[in-house]
Amino acid sequence: MKDIEQLDKARERVIETIAQNMGLYGVTPSVGRLYGLLYFKNEPMTLDDMKEELGMSKTSMSTAVRHLLELKMVEKVWKKGSRKDLYIVNQDWYQTFADFFAIKWRTSISINVKAMKKSIEELHGILNSESVEEGIQKTAKQDIEKLEHALEYYEWLNRVVDTFESKDIFKHIPK
Template sequence: MQGKDELEKTRERVIDSISQNMNLYGVSPSVGRLWGLLYFQNQPMTLDEMKNELGMSKTSMSTSVRLLMELNMVDKVWKKGNRKDLYVAEEDWHQTFIDFFSIKWRNSVAANVNVIEKSLRELGQLLESPEISEEMISEIRSDIDKLHKALDYYDWLNRFVDTLESHEIFDYVPKKPPIT
């Protein structure tokens, strides 16, 4: 078919670029290549089809698909008459970014806030110790102040993620710039 080679060449160039930049999403180039493959498919694919196309083991393919599903970058779909699991890429790049960013940052914020709150409790108890020097009290208060600033940042980050998840971000940064 005329143009088939050129079409495949352009797709491969984009898939290569995507796979090399997927480290921004915390995934390996091979997982990025899988997402790129699924993105350019016009129909859902089975694990066997993906395995054959990319030359990866079925175990590796299954692990990669599961990771992409956890990141909401791939969905499992059902097709009448097909008993095998089928997968498609999420095609809305904005939503993919929002889902990925939200998942990663909500987990990180929660973990960091828990550690900071525990540290603040311990520093508060340390301040109540009668044996503590004035110099140490000053250092503890400085640390407490720094940790409260960190909590302010995490509060801001949670609110930022809220604007992503609610799509309010697009009121400030439209998907497409206004035509001027």
């Protein structure tokens, strides 16, 4: 009995640490606990299994699993004879990080680039105005230069994300 208690204690330590650090992935500690639970399971689990193990509602489990699926941290699997959805954790932490990085950065890049392009367009509108004051015109030109420089950064960052999505990152920094 003591060995099983030590095994559970060792696993629980890792699960709690994962749960505490899941904020990096934008998820709550309870989602992190679910990930940790799935990580140590050697077989797929249903939402009912997860609910029973963690004492959370089936709705909460469903939401947590959906979030982990979106981050590609868990996968839905099929098992002969089972009608329920089954889930396993993606064991490849390297790929999980690469997927997460790409998902989050693509979103951020898109939002920032869109805002900057719109602002550049508006700033050009100011420059094309016949009644623009000299000081405003100078500031608008400076802002356009800054934003165009920032857009170059986002082009570079898109190429970085490309290396994660294509898995070329692992050629430069092997697993």
